[in-house]
Amino acid sequence: MIRLAFDIGGTFTDIVLHDSLSGALHVAKTLTTPDDLARAVMTGLDAVLDETGWKSSDIDVLLHATTVATNAILERKGAKTALLTTEGFRDVLILGRQKRYETYDLYFRKPEPLTRRRHIYEVSERLDTDGSVITPIDIDGLDSVADRLLAEGIESAAIVFLHSYANADHERTAARHLAERVPGLVISASCDISPRIREYERSSTTLANAFVKPIMARYLDRLQETLGKRGFSAPLHVMQSNGGLVTPEIARDYPVRIVESGPAAGVLLARHIGRRESTEHVLTFDMGGTTAKLGVVDDGEPAITPAFEVDTIDSRRYSGLPLSTPAIELLEIGAGGGSIAATDGHTIQVGPQSAGANPGPICYGGGGDRPTVTDANLVLGYLDPGYFNGGAMTLDLESAEAGLRRTIADPLGLSLEDAAWGIHAVANANMERAMRVMSVEKGRDPRKYTLVAFGGAGPIHAARIARSLSIPRVIVPAAAGVGSAVGLLTAETRIDVTLTRTMALEASARKQIAAAYAELESLVAREAPRLGPAAPRLSRYAYLRQAGQGFEINVDLPAGPIDDGYADRVIEAFHATYERDYGYRDEASGVEAVDWCLAATFSEDTTGQLETKAVPREESGRIDGDRQVYLPEYGTQVSCRILDRATLARSDGLEGPAIIEDPESTILALPGDRLSMSERGDVIIAINARENG
Amino acid sequence: MTDLGRNARIDPITLSIVWSKLMSIVEEMGGTLRRTAYSPAPQGCSTARGA
16 A cells, blocks of 8 residues: 655655555655645655656555644634624633733733634623523624624634533524525534633634634645646545544534644654554654654653643743644744744844745755754754755755854854854753653653654754753654654544533432533544544543642543443542642542543554564665764864664664764764664664763 | 952853753742642742742
């Protein structure tokens, strides 16, 4: 079977072709084309097809991760969107939460909502928390809203009424009515998008969905049309934030679910690598051109979060727009190869601004004139100017040096090398901080984890970050430079459905629990025909808390019939999870449930498996050699061994410093690190513990 | 405390790194405070940033 995966990132579009018969991976990396994303995809697809000799009609399945939804939100380039809400609650979205991401900033700015206040319309209706009707919905009022939507030229509408998770009738009535009165209006109702308690988060999520829905539809239409014209007839699957694939039809309806599509695929790769290298606990480090993405795999599964934020400032909580849709836990920071370095005359800052693909780092020669992390890595000797992206791009070392001198070295009175090292070190410090947030601050001991590093820039920085966090081991998988695309190959079709049913968990809760799961199962059954022929594997989880607490924890629930003892088993599952997270159990306290969730995974023979053959033993054509590389351990340039994976595979392992050059990424091992190649073709770096600091 | 003198220079790289480390330390302290607090003030409002 021939599978093609493509991941559109902020800077690069990555393509991987996997032939299940030979186990070979073929890889291409092209610069993303922001004006028409499909163009870079086609360039890359052509490149791998040319290389392998396969025809477009030979491809059995197409797997896709994209930043299109994220970009529309980040750049506020979505549809002209309105929000309909319950009378008296017009400002819920504008007010947001009373949580400041920066306490003392007098010029504090809240996240900018995706619609304007004048496009938020109130409808007279009111439900109680149990879903009973207090005020019936005002149809005449709906009509006048419909007229205003027409007059304003609104393209997309979000409908968010109070307590619609308990009773969807009013939202459905409004949706039906608007669809009749406003032809062509794209509608997103919160009872479909995110039927969960907390109206601000529900509004934000549903509005984000409405905002990107027309964009996503146009994008997918254009992509499918272009693919069709090129003779691809294979089904297309799109990656969601929860790490599951869906059909383009579902992606069109729920674009808010695919916001973290590429980064989620990267974490799936790390899970796969962890499994094949027999390690259950993995920290993932995916550093691309624009950002670095950090994730976690605990006990062999990616950590799932019930909600996350998009468009954050410096990845700080409460600085972005909340999306309550299940997602693989990720922390994304503005530290990529293209992150721009600047100085205020005293210190060096790196990112979050990125030179992206256009103009790109200075050394790309695309007109960029501000130095980036990639420029610094080039000046330090970590990158080979003649072998970037497998030789497909040549880097301009002289311009990079001149730019670094002009903007960093001279203003700060530093040598060129010190300036470059400063940029590298500051970028590392930013990533180390973020990695601490993911690990230490969440009760995860980095010493028990393995760091899986990928993305074009990740493997250069990984060994040093591992040292600073006392992580003992780094794994760099094959095709690391296109990690998210490879991760797509390991993904399965999956949807998560969620429903709020708040209740005190007592033995008598059995009926309510059973009712909640009956409803969730019917939701899955409704979507299942659009997802595939196979019967899904169902797994239950819920968000539970101690009575009186304000925050819930994610608890995996037992399978099996929901009988008399089920509520007790749920309570026990809560206490066990709570103890794992916090170190103690308080069985005297009551337990409350908030959200009930069901994950449905569909196994098919076209997705979810990735058998790759071990490293090719033949020569890559690269000549092993030496290069002058700056390492602060020596305080100067030293001669560093350069080799490729094939050479490492033939050796019995070797000691750093050493650089391994893959076509799409470069691995840097530091003095005293022990490098070896696993049987599965992964590069393993045993970190020199004495240098941990 | 040693007088660094009027013209003493602080290495900008060290300054950047030490600043980042110090921020990281207080953020970790803030995180611990929020997660262990029973008072809703630090826990709910997250006004304890850097505290």
